Amino acid sequence: MRHLKGSDERVYRAVLGEASRQRGQLEMIASENFVSPAVREALGTVFTHKYAEGLPGRRYYGGCEFADQVEELARTRATELFGADHANVQPHSGAQANMAGYFAFLDPGDRILGMNLSHGGHLTHGSPVNFSGRFFEVSAYGVRESDARIDYDEVRETALRARPKMIVTGASAYPRTIEFEAFGAIAREVGAIHLCDLAHIAGLVAGGHHPSPVPHADVVTTTTHKTLRGPRGGLVMCREEHAKAIDRMVFPFIQGGPLVHVIASKAVALGEALSPGFRVYGRRVVENARLLADTLMGRGVRLVSGGTDNHLILVDLRDRDLTGKDAEQALERAGITVNKNTVPGETRSPFVTSGLRIGTPAITTRGIGPEEIRTIGGWIADILERPRDEDGIRRVRRQVGEMCAAYPLYDQLASST
Ligand code: DSN
Numbered sequence: 001m002r003h004l005k006g007s008d009e010r011v012y013r014a015v016l017g018e019a020s021r022q023r024g025q026l027e028m029i030a031s032e033n034f035v036s037p038a039v040r041e042a043l044g045t046v047f048t049h050k051y052a053e054g055l056p057g058r059r060y061y062g063g064c065e066f067a068d069q070v071e072e073l074a075r076t077r078a079t080e081l082f083g084a085d086h087a088n089v090q091p092h093s094g095a096q097a098n099m100a101g102y103f104a105f106l107d108p109g110d111r112i113l114g115m116n117l118s119h120g121g122h123l124t125h126g127s128p129v130n131f132s133g134r135f136f137e138v139s140a141y142g143v144r145e146s147d148a149r150i151d152y153d154e155v156r157e158t159a160l161r162a163r164p165k166m167i168v169t170g171a172s173a174y175p176r177t178i179e180f181e182a183f184g185a186i187a188r189e190v191g192a193i194h195l196c197d198l199a200h201i202a203g204l205v206a207g208g209h210h211p212s213p214v215p216h217a218d219v220v221t222t223t224t225h226k227t228l229r230g231p232r233g234g235l236v237m238c239r240e241e242h243a244k245a246i247d248r249m250v251f252p253f254i255q256g257g258p259l260v261h262v263i264a265s266k267a268v269a270l271g272e273a274l275s276p277g278f279r280v281y282g283r284r285v286v287e288n289a290r291l292l293a294d295t296l297m298g299r300g301v302r303l304v305s306g307g308t309d310n311h312l313i314l315v316d317l318r319d320r321d322l323t324g325k326d327a328e329q330a331l332e333r334a335g336i337t338v339n340k341n342t343v344p345g346e347t348r349s350p351f352v353t354s355g356l357r358i359g360t361p362a363i364t365t366r367g368i369g370p371e372e373i374r375t376i377g378g379w380i381a382d383i384l385e386r387p388r389d390e391d392g393i394r395r396v397r398r399q400v401g402e403m404c405a406a407y408p409l410y411d412q413l414a415s416s417t
Contacts, residue, residue, distance in 0.1 A: 023409045025335040026376060026400055027366075030312035030359025031172070031200060033229045034366065034409060035265075036272060042265035043231050051257045055247060070264040077270035081206050083214050084237035089266050090250050090258040091234030094199045094223035098124045098168075099131065100236055100249035101195045101219045106165055111137040113164035113192070115150075118342040119143045120174035120314075122197060139164060143174070143344050148305035150174070152182040159190045169213065170197030170221075173341050173357050175289075175308035177210060184216030195219045201310055203227025203361070206273045207282030210310060218242060227285065227311055227361050229278075230269025233262045281364065285311045288360040288373050295377025301384060304343055304355065315356040315384070316343050322387055324353030330387040331356075335400035336380065366407045375403070 004012045027034070047067065053060040056068040056075070071089060078087035091097035106112070112132070115121030119142035123130040126138035139162035144151040159167060167187045169178060180196060187194035196213035202222040204210040213220055219238045224230035238246050251258070272278060286309075293307045296315070304314035317327060324340030331338055342348075343355035358380070360373075368376075379396045386392055 019410075024401055024404050025332075025337050026368075026404065027362035028336055028338045028358050028360070028376075030339075030357050030361065031223075031226045032359075033226060033361045035225075035229055035231060035269065037410065039230055039265050039269045039272070042268045043261055045261050045264060047261035047264050048259075050260045052260050053251060053257050055251075067260045067263075070260065070267050071258070074263050074267035074270060077267060077274060078235055078237060081270055081273055082212065082220065082237055084220065085240040086238050086243035086246070088236045088247055088250050089233075089263050090255065091221075091236060092255060092259060092262075093232070094197065094221065094234045095124050095130075096250075096254055097221035097223075097234035097236045098195070098197055099254050100246055101221050101238075102132065102136070102166065103253060104219070104242060104245040104249045105193045105195075106136060108135045109137060110165040111139060111162060112166045112168055113139045113141060113155075113159055113162055114168035115171055115174070116140040116142040118346045119344045120171040122170070122172045122199075125168045125170075125197065143305075145345065148344050149176050150178065152179060152186070155183070156186045156189070159186050159192065163190060164192050166193045166195055168195050168197060169217070170199065170201075172200060173312070173314055175293075175303070175310060175312055175314055176305055177309045178213075180211060180213035180216045184213075187218075193218045195221065198222040200226055200312070203229060203273065203278070204282050204286065204310060207279040209282045209286050219246065224266050224269060227282070228269065228273060229281075229361070229365065230273075231262050231265035233259070233266055235266070284369065285360050285364045287370070288364050288368070289313060291370055291373045292358065292360060292377050295374050296381055299378070299381035299385075301381055311361050312357055312359040314341060314343060315358065316354065317356065317384070318343065318354045320384070322384065323348060324355050325351065326387055327356050327384060330383050330393060331380065333390075334379065334383055334393045334396040335404075336376070336383075336396075366409055368403075368407055372403060372407075375399075 051061045052064045052067040056072045074089040075087045114125030117127050124132050127133045141155045169183045194217045196217040199222045201210050205212050225232045289308045293313045302316040328340040338358045340353040341355045341357035
Protein backbone atom coordinates (compact mmCIF):
# COMPACT_ATOMS: atom_id res chain seq x y z
CA MET A 1 0.00 0.00 0.00
CA ARG A 2 2.90 2.36 -0.52
CA HIS A 3 0.86 4.64 -2.83
CA LEU A 4 -2.01 4.91 -0.41
CA LYS A 5 0.34 5.50 2.49
CA GLY A 6 1.97 8.36 0.62
CA SER A 7 -1.17 10.00 -0.73
CA ASP A 8 -3.87 9.52 1.89
CA GLU A 9 -2.61 8.78 5.35
CA ARG A 10 -6.08 8.76 6.94
CA VAL A 11 -7.52 6.14 4.59
CA TYR A 12 -4.28 4.17 4.85
CA ARG A 13 -4.56 4.09 8.65
CA ALA A 14 -8.21 3.00 8.49
CA VAL A 15 -7.26 0.11 6.19
CA LEU A 16 -4.46 -0.93 8.54
CA GLY A 17 -6.85 -0.75 11.47
CA GLU A 18 -9.40 -2.92 9.71
CA ALA A 19 -6.76 -5.44 8.64
CA SER A 20 -5.56 -5.72 12.20
CA ARG A 21 -9.15 -6.06 13.48
CA GLN A 22 -9.82 -8.87 11.01
CA ARG A 23 -6.60 -10.68 11.90
CA GLY A 24 -7.02 -10.43 15.66
CA GLN A 25 -10.65 -11.47 16.16
CA LEU A 26 -12.86 -14.44 15.35
CA GLU A 27 -15.17 -13.44 12.51
CA MET A 28 -18.42 -15.27 13.14
CA ILE A 29 -20.91 -13.09 11.28
CA ALA A 30 -22.70 -15.74 9.21
CA SER A 31 -22.75 -13.66 6.02
CA GLU A 32 -19.05 -12.77 5.99
CA ASN A 33 -16.00 -14.58 4.66
CA PHE A 34 -12.37 -14.06 3.67
CA VAL A 35 -11.50 -14.20 -0.03
CA SER A 36 -8.33 -15.68 -1.47
CA PRO A 37 -5.42 -13.38 -2.36
CA ALA A 38 -6.22 -14.00 -6.06
CA VAL A 39 -9.85 -12.91 -5.64
CA ARG A 40 -8.71 -9.78 -3.83
CA GLU A 41 -5.99 -9.05 -6.36
CA ALA A 42 -8.50 -9.13 -9.22
CA LEU A 43 -10.53 -6.43 -7.43
CA GLY A 44 -7.64 -4.01 -7.60
CA THR A 45 -6.93 -4.43 -11.31
CA VAL A 46 -7.12 -1.98 -14.20
CA PHE A 47 -10.62 -3.23 -15.03
CA THR A 48 -11.81 -0.61 -12.54
CA HIS A 49 -11.17 1.95 -15.31
CA LYS A 50 -13.43 0.35 -17.89
CA TYR A 51 -16.98 1.11 -18.98
CA ALA A 52 -18.65 -1.94 -20.53
CA GLU A 53 -22.40 -1.34 -20.67
CA GLY A 54 -24.12 -4.19 -22.47
CA LEU A 55 -23.12 -7.84 -22.58
CA PRO A 56 -20.06 -9.66 -23.96
CA GLY A 57 -19.99 -9.19 -27.74
CA ARG A 58 -22.75 -6.53 -27.58
CA ARG A 59 -21.33 -3.49 -25.79
CA TYR A 60 -22.10 0.20 -26.02
CA TYR A 61 -18.39 1.08 -25.71
CA GLY A 62 -15.23 0.26 -27.60
CA GLY A 63 -12.23 -1.44 -26.06
CA CYS A 64 -14.17 -4.24 -24.41
CA GLU A 65 -12.17 -7.21 -25.70
CA PHE A 66 -10.73 -8.14 -22.31
CA ALA A 67 -13.82 -7.13 -20.36
CA ASP A 68 -15.68 -9.59 -22.60
CA GLN A 69 -13.19 -12.30 -21.72
CA VAL A 70 -13.58 -11.99 -17.94
CA GLU A 71 -17.36 -11.62 -18.10
CA GLU A 72 -17.65 -14.67 -20.33
CA LEU A 73 -15.46 -16.65 -17.94
CA ALA A 74 -17.60 -15.59 -14.97
CA ARG A 75 -20.86 -16.45 -16.78
CA THR A 76 -19.63 -19.84 -17.94
CA ARG A 77 -18.22 -20.76 -14.55
CA ALA A 78 -21.44 -19.74 -12.78
CA THR A 79 -23.62 -21.87 -15.05
CA GLU A 80 -21.24 -24.82 -14.74
CA LEU A 81 -21.02 -24.54 -10.97
CA PHE A 82 -24.77 -24.41 -10.38
CA GLY A 83 -26.00 -26.32 -13.43
CA ALA A 84 -28.04 -23.31 -14.57
CA ASP A 85 -28.98 -22.46 -18.17
CA HIS A 86 -28.05 -18.79 -17.99
CA ALA A 87 -26.18 -16.40 -15.70
CA ASN A 88 -25.90 -12.63 -15.48
CA VAL A 89 -22.88 -11.68 -13.37
CA GLN A 90 -23.39 -7.91 -13.44
CA PRO A 91 -25.60 -7.16 -10.40
CA HIS A 92 -23.69 -4.96 -7.99
CA SER A 93 -25.29 -6.66 -4.99
CA GLY A 94 -27.76 -9.30 -3.90
CA ALA A 95 -30.48 -6.66 -3.50
CA GLN A 96 -30.00 -5.60 -7.13
CA ALA A 97 -30.04 -9.22 -8.27
CA ASN A 98 -33.38 -9.62 -6.49
CA MET A 99 -34.70 -6.39 -7.98
CA ALA A 100 -33.85 -7.66 -11.47
CA GLY A 101 -35.55 -10.97 -10.70
CA TYR A 102 -38.70 -9.24 -9.45
CA PHE A 103 -39.07 -6.72 -12.25
CA ALA A 104 -38.45 -9.33 -14.94
CA PHE A 105 -41.84 -10.81 -14.00
CA LEU A 106 -43.78 -8.35 -11.88
CA ASP A 107 -45.44 -4.95 -12.16
CA PRO A 108 -45.86 -2.62 -9.19
CA GLY A 109 -48.86 -3.77 -7.18
CA ASP A 110 -48.41 -7.48 -7.95
CA ARG A 111 -48.36 -9.88 -5.03
CA ILE A 112 -45.30 -11.73 -3.77
CA LEU A 113 -45.07 -14.33 -1.03
CA GLY A 114 -41.80 -14.23 0.91
CA MET A 115 -40.40 -15.29 4.26
CA ASN A 116 -41.16 -13.08 7.23
CA LEU A 117 -38.07 -11.02 8.13
CA SER A 118 -38.31 -11.82 11.84
CA HIS A 119 -38.57 -15.54 11.05
CA GLY A 120 -35.33 -15.50 9.05
CA GLY A 121 -36.26 -13.81 5.74
CA HIS A 122 -34.46 -10.88 4.13
CA LEU A 123 -35.34 -7.21 3.78
CA THR A 124 -35.69 -7.57 0.01
CA HIS A 125 -38.25 -10.37 0.40
CA GLY A 126 -41.06 -7.92 1.13
CA SER A 127 -40.16 -5.83 4.17
CA PRO A 128 -42.14 -2.56 4.30
CA VAL A 129 -38.92 -0.58 4.75
CA ASN A 130 -37.49 -1.98 1.50
CA PHE A 131 -38.36 -1.38 -2.17
CA SER A 132 -39.88 -4.87 -2.25
CA GLY A 133 -42.48 -3.94 0.35
CA ARG A 134 -43.14 -0.59 -1.31
CA PHE A 135 -43.64 -1.82 -4.88
CA PHE A 136 -45.43 -5.09 -4.24
CA GLU A 137 -48.32 -6.46 -2.22
CA VAL A 138 -46.69 -8.79 0.25
CA SER A 139 -47.90 -11.95 1.91
CA ALA A 140 -45.52 -13.75 4.23
CA TYR A 141 -44.83 -17.25 5.44
CA GLY A 142 -42.86 -18.04 8.57
CA VAL A 143 -41.73 -20.91 10.73
CA ARG A 144 -43.84 -23.21 12.92
CA GLU A 145 -43.99 -22.19 16.56
CA SER A 146 -43.37 -25.74 17.83
CA ASP A 147 -40.03 -26.43 16.10
CA ALA A 148 -39.11 -23.19 14.27
CA ARG A 149 -39.10 -24.93 10.87
CA ILE A 150 -40.90 -23.95 7.70
CA ASP A 151 -44.27 -25.72 7.54
CA TYR A 152 -44.69 -26.51 3.85
CA ASP A 153 -48.40 -27.38 4.24
CA GLU A 154 -48.97 -23.96 5.74
CA VAL A 155 -46.94 -22.29 2.96
CA ARG A 156 -49.16 -24.09 0.44
CA GLU A 157 -52.35 -22.96 2.17
CA THR A 158 -51.08 -19.37 2.35
CA ALA A 159 -50.15 -19.49 -1.35
CA LEU A 160 -53.54 -20.90 -2.31
CA ARG A 161 -55.24 -18.08 -0.38
CA ALA A 162 -52.94 -15.23 -1.46
CA ARG A 163 -52.44 -16.35 -5.09
CA PRO A 164 -49.06 -14.59 -5.39
CA LYS A 165 -47.51 -13.95 -8.78
CA MET A 166 -44.13 -14.85 -7.29
CA ILE A 167 -42.94 -17.00 -4.39
CA VAL A 168 -39.60 -15.95 -2.94
CA THR A 169 -37.54 -18.57 -1.14
CA GLY A 170 -34.23 -18.38 0.67
CA ALA A 171 -33.37 -16.81 4.01
CA SER A 172 -30.82 -14.83 5.99
CA ALA A 173 -31.27 -16.48 9.35
CA TYR A 174 -32.76 -19.95 8.91
CA PRO A 175 -30.51 -22.71 10.23
CA ARG A 176 -32.33 -25.60 8.56
CA THR A 177 -32.43 -27.20 5.11
CA ILE A 178 -34.84 -25.44 2.76
CA GLU A 179 -36.97 -27.83 0.70
CA PHE A 180 -36.79 -26.04 -2.64
CA GLU A 181 -38.54 -28.92 -4.37
CA ALA A 182 -41.60 -28.47 -2.14
CA PHE A 183 -41.59 -24.72 -2.83
CA GLY A 184 -41.30 -25.41 -6.56
CA ALA A 185 -44.35 -27.69 -6.45
CA ILE A 186 -46.36 -25.05 -4.56
CA ALA A 187 -45.35 -22.36 -7.05
CA ARG A 188 -46.43 -24.55 -9.97
CA GLU A 189 -49.74 -25.36 -8.29
CA VAL A 190 -50.64 -21.70 -7.81
CA GLY A 191 -49.13 -20.55 -11.11
CA ALA A 192 -46.43 -18.41 -9.47
CA ILE A 193 -42.88 -17.73 -10.53
CA HIS A 194 -40.41 -19.26 -8.06
CA LEU A 195 -37.50 -16.95 -7.29
CA CYS A 196 -34.90 -18.39 -4.94
CA ASP A 197 -32.50 -16.04 -3.18
CA LEU A 198 -29.66 -18.43 -2.47
CA ALA A 199 -27.29 -15.88 -0.98
CA HIS A 200 -26.44 -17.40 2.38
CA ILE A 201 -26.08 -20.98 1.26
CA ALA A 202 -24.78 -20.55 -2.32
CA GLY A 203 -21.37 -21.99 -1.40
CA LEU A 204 -22.97 -24.95 0.35
CA VAL A 205 -25.15 -25.69 -2.68
CA ALA A 206 -22.13 -25.32 -4.99
CA GLY A 207 -20.22 -27.82 -2.85
CA GLY A 208 -23.12 -30.30 -2.67
CA HIS A 209 -23.94 -29.76 1.02
CA HIS A 210 -27.48 -28.44 0.55
CA PRO A 211 -30.09 -29.41 -2.07
CA SER A 212 -29.98 -27.15 -5.11
CA PRO A 213 -32.91 -24.89 -6.03
CA VAL A 214 -31.87 -24.77 -9.69
CA PRO A 215 -34.16 -27.59 -10.93
CA HIS A 216 -37.10 -26.16 -8.94
CA ALA A 217 -36.86 -22.39 -9.46
CA ASP A 218 -37.39 -20.11 -12.44
CA VAL A 219 -34.78 -17.67 -11.17
CA VAL A 220 -31.97 -18.06 -8.65
CA THR A 221 -30.26 -14.98 -7.26
CA THR A 222 -27.29 -14.85 -4.95
CA THR A 223 -24.60 -12.68 -3.49
CA THR A 224 -21.08 -13.80 -4.30
CA HIS A 225 -19.40 -12.90 -1.00
CA LYS A 226 -20.93 -15.17 1.62
CA THR A 227 -20.36 -18.94 1.65
CA LEU A 228 -19.40 -18.63 -2.05
CA ARG A 229 -16.27 -16.78 -0.90
CA GLY A 230 -16.03 -14.24 -3.69
CA PRO A 231 -15.99 -10.44 -3.87
CA ARG A 232 -18.99 -8.41 -2.67
CA GLY A 233 -21.55 -8.55 -5.45
CA GLY A 234 -24.57 -10.27 -6.97
CA LEU A 235 -25.45 -12.86 -9.58
CA VAL A 236 -28.70 -13.97 -11.24
CA MET A 237 -29.27 -17.33 -12.87
CA CYS A 238 -32.34 -18.49 -14.72
CA ARG A 239 -33.87 -20.86 -17.19
CA GLU A 240 -33.00 -20.08 -20.81
CA GLU A 241 -36.54 -18.89 -21.55
CA HIS A 242 -36.10 -16.04 -19.02
CA ALA A 243 -32.55 -15.05 -20.03
CA LYS A 244 -33.46 -12.00 -22.11
CA ALA A 245 -35.91 -10.66 -19.54
CA ILE A 246 -33.33 -10.96 -16.75
CA ASP A 247 -30.52 -9.40 -18.78
CA ARG A 248 -32.73 -6.45 -19.75
CA MET A 249 -33.65 -5.83 -16.14
CA VAL A 250 -30.04 -5.80 -14.87
CA PHE A 251 -29.11 -3.35 -17.66
CA PRO A 252 -30.51 -0.91 -18.62
CA PHE A 253 -33.46 -1.06 -16.18
CA ILE A 254 -31.66 -1.19 -12.84
CA GLN A 255 -27.98 -0.56 -13.43
CA GLY A 256 -25.67 1.29 -15.74
CA GLY A 257 -22.09 0.21 -16.33
CA PRO A 258 -21.02 -3.08 -14.76
CA LEU A 259 -18.12 -3.17 -12.31
CA VAL A 260 -15.71 -5.10 -14.52
CA HIS A 261 -13.04 -5.40 -11.82
CA VAL A 262 -15.63 -7.06 -9.57
CA ILE A 263 -16.74 -9.31 -12.42
CA ALA A 264 -13.10 -10.37 -12.93
CA SER A 265 -12.92 -11.17 -9.25
CA LYS A 266 -16.22 -13.10 -9.42
CA ALA A 267 -14.71 -15.15 -12.27
CA VAL A 268 -11.74 -16.06 -10.06
CA ALA A 269 -13.96 -16.98 -7.10
CA LEU A 270 -16.28 -19.09 -9.27
CA GLY A 271 -13.23 -20.87 -10.65
CA GLU A 272 -12.09 -21.61 -7.10
CA ALA A 273 -15.56 -22.87 -6.21
CA LEU A 274 -15.33 -25.39 -9.05
CA SER A 275 -12.22 -26.95 -7.50
CA PRO A 276 -12.42 -30.09 -5.32
CA GLY A 277 -10.99 -28.13 -2.37
CA PHE A 278 -14.12 -25.99 -2.23
CA ARG A 279 -16.29 -29.03 -1.61
CA VAL A 280 -14.08 -29.94 1.35
CA TYR A 281 -14.32 -26.36 2.63
CA GLY A 282 -18.14 -26.48 2.52
CA ARG A 283 -18.23 -29.77 4.40
CA ARG A 284 -16.04 -28.30 7.14
CA VAL A 285 -18.25 -25.20 7.41
CA VAL A 286 -21.28 -27.39 8.09
CA GLU A 287 -19.41 -29.74 10.46
CA ASN A 288 -18.08 -26.77 12.41
CA ALA A 289 -21.56 -25.24 12.70
CA ARG A 290 -23.04 -28.54 13.94
CA LEU A 291 -20.29 -28.98 16.50
CA LEU A 292 -20.68 -25.40 17.69
CA ALA A 293 -24.44 -25.99 18.06
CA ASP A 294 -23.86 -29.18 20.06
CA THR A 295 -21.23 -27.53 22.26
CA LEU A 296 -23.50 -24.59 23.07
CA MET A 297 -26.57 -26.75 23.68
CA GLY A 298 -24.43 -28.95 25.93
CA ARG A 299 -23.88 -25.82 28.03
CA GLY A 300 -27.60 -25.07 28.23
CA VAL A 301 -27.73 -22.43 25.46
CA ARG A 302 -31.07 -22.47 23.63
CA LEU A 303 -30.90 -22.54 19.82
CA VAL A 304 -33.77 -21.75 17.47
CA SER A 305 -34.93 -25.09 15.99
CA GLY A 306 -32.58 -26.96 18.32
CA GLY A 307 -29.56 -27.03 16.02
CA THR A 308 -28.45 -26.46 12.46
CA ASP A 309 -28.15 -28.12 9.06
CA ASN A 310 -26.10 -25.36 7.48
CA HIS A 311 -23.48 -22.70 8.25
CA LEU A 312 -25.27 -20.78 10.97
CA ILE A 313 -26.93 -21.06 14.33
CA LEU A 314 -29.45 -18.77 15.92
CA VAL A 315 -29.15 -18.38 19.69
CA ASP A 316 -32.45 -17.73 21.47
CA LEU A 317 -31.80 -15.55 24.52
CA ARG A 318 -35.41 -15.21 25.62
CA ASP A 319 -34.80 -17.41 28.66
CA ARG A 320 -32.03 -15.08 29.90
CA ASP A 321 -31.76 -11.61 31.31
CA LEU A 322 -29.74 -10.60 28.25
CA THR A 323 -30.63 -8.94 24.96
CA GLY A 324 -29.08 -9.73 21.58
CA LYS A 325 -27.53 -6.27 21.58
CA ASP A 326 -25.79 -6.72 24.95
CA ALA A 327 -24.66 -10.24 24.05
CA GLU A 328 -23.20 -9.02 20.74
CA GLN A 329 -21.29 -6.27 22.54
CA ALA A 330 -19.95 -8.56 25.28
CA LEU A 331 -18.74 -11.05 22.65
CA GLU A 332 -17.15 -8.25 20.63
CA ARG A 333 -15.20 -7.14 23.72
CA ALA A 334 -13.96 -10.74 23.87
CA GLY A 335 -12.85 -10.64 20.22
CA ILE A 336 -15.71 -12.75 18.86
CA THR A 337 -17.68 -10.85 16.20
CA VAL A 338 -21.32 -11.90 15.69
CA ASN A 339 -24.57 -10.05 15.10
CA LYS A 340 -27.69 -9.58 17.17
CA ASN A 341 -30.68 -11.04 15.35
CA THR A 342 -34.42 -11.27 15.77
CA VAL A 343 -35.80 -14.69 16.64
CA PRO A 344 -39.20 -16.12 15.61
CA GLY A 345 -41.82 -14.60 17.92
CA GLU A 346 -39.54 -11.61 18.58
CA THR A 347 -40.88 -8.93 20.91
CA ARG A 348 -37.89 -6.57 20.94
CA SER A 349 -36.87 -4.03 18.29
CA PRO A 350 -34.38 -5.03 15.55
CA PHE A 351 -31.84 -2.75 17.26
CA VAL A 352 -32.09 -4.76 20.47
CA THR A 353 -33.43 -8.26 19.63
CA SER A 354 -33.55 -11.47 21.65
CA GLY A 355 -31.13 -13.47 19.55
CA LEU A 356 -27.66 -13.86 18.12
CA ARG A 357 -26.74 -15.18 14.70
CA ILE A 358 -23.42 -17.02 14.63
CA GLY A 359 -21.78 -18.50 11.53
CA THR A 360 -18.76 -20.62 10.68
CA PRO A 361 -17.86 -19.70 7.03
CA ALA A 362 -15.10 -17.19 7.82
CA ILE A 363 -13.37 -19.00 10.69
CA THR A 364 -13.43 -22.20 8.62
CA THR A 365 -11.66 -20.39 5.78
CA ARG A 366 -9.07 -19.42 8.36
CA GLY A 367 -8.45 -23.10 9.08
CA ILE A 368 -10.28 -23.46 12.37
CA GLY A 369 -11.48 -27.01 13.05
CA PRO A 370 -13.28 -29.17 15.62
CA GLU A 371 -10.88 -28.74 18.54
CA GLU A 372 -10.97 -24.95 18.35
CA ILE A 373 -14.73 -24.96 17.78
CA ARG A 374 -15.23 -26.73 21.12
CA THR A 375 -13.06 -24.09 22.77
CA ILE A 376 -14.88 -21.22 21.04
CA GLY A 377 -18.25 -22.70 22.02
CA GLY A 378 -17.04 -22.80 25.63
CA TRP A 379 -15.99 -19.14 25.48
CA ILE A 380 -19.32 -18.08 24.00
CA ALA A 381 -21.24 -20.03 26.64
CA ASP A 382 -19.11 -18.49 29.43
CA ILE A 383 -19.82 -14.98 28.16
CA LEU A 384 -23.55 -15.60 27.73
CA GLU A 385 -23.61 -16.85 31.33
CA ARG A 386 -21.61 -13.90 32.70
CA PRO A 387 -21.87 -11.03 30.19
CA ARG A 388 -20.87 -8.43 32.79
CA ASP A 389 -17.77 -10.24 34.06
CA GLU A 390 -15.18 -7.95 32.48
CA ASP A 391 -12.22 -9.91 33.92
CA GLY A 392 -13.58 -13.09 32.33
CA ILE A 393 -14.13 -11.25 29.04
CA ARG A 394 -10.55 -9.94 29.11
CA ARG A 395 -9.27 -13.46 29.75
CA VAL A 396 -11.19 -14.78 26.70
CA ARG A 397 -9.93 -11.82 24.63
CA ARG A 398 -6.34 -12.86 25.35
CA GLN A 399 -7.02 -16.48 24.40
CA VAL A 400 -8.85 -15.41 21.22
CA GLY A 401 -5.75 -13.42 20.29
CA GLU A 402 -3.59 -16.52 20.77
CA MET A 403 -5.94 -18.65 18.65
CA CYS A 404 -5.94 -16.04 15.88
CA ALA A 405 -2.14 -15.93 15.93
CA ALA A 406 -2.10 -19.70 15.45
CA TYR A 407 -4.34 -19.33 12.35
CA PRO A 408 -2.89 -16.27 10.63
CA LEU A 409 -4.95 -14.48 8.05
CA TYR A 410 -3.15 -13.43 4.86
CA ASP A 411 0.12 -14.41 6.45
CA GLN A 412 1.84 -14.17 3.12
CA LEU A 413 0.55 -10.61 2.69
CA ALA A 414 1.23 -9.44 6.22
CA SER A 415 3.00 -6.24 5.25
CA SER A 416 0.49 -5.21 2.61
CA THR A 417 -2.66 -6.13 4.57
N1 DSN B 1 -26.94 -8.44 5.33
C1 DSN B 1 -26.89 -9.83 4.92
C2 DSN B 1 -26.78 -10.74 6.06
O1 DSN B 1 -26.05 -10.44 6.98
O2 DSN B 1 -27.40 -11.80 6.07
C3 DSN B 1 -27.99 -10.18 4.03
O3 DSN B 1 -27.99 -9.34 2.92
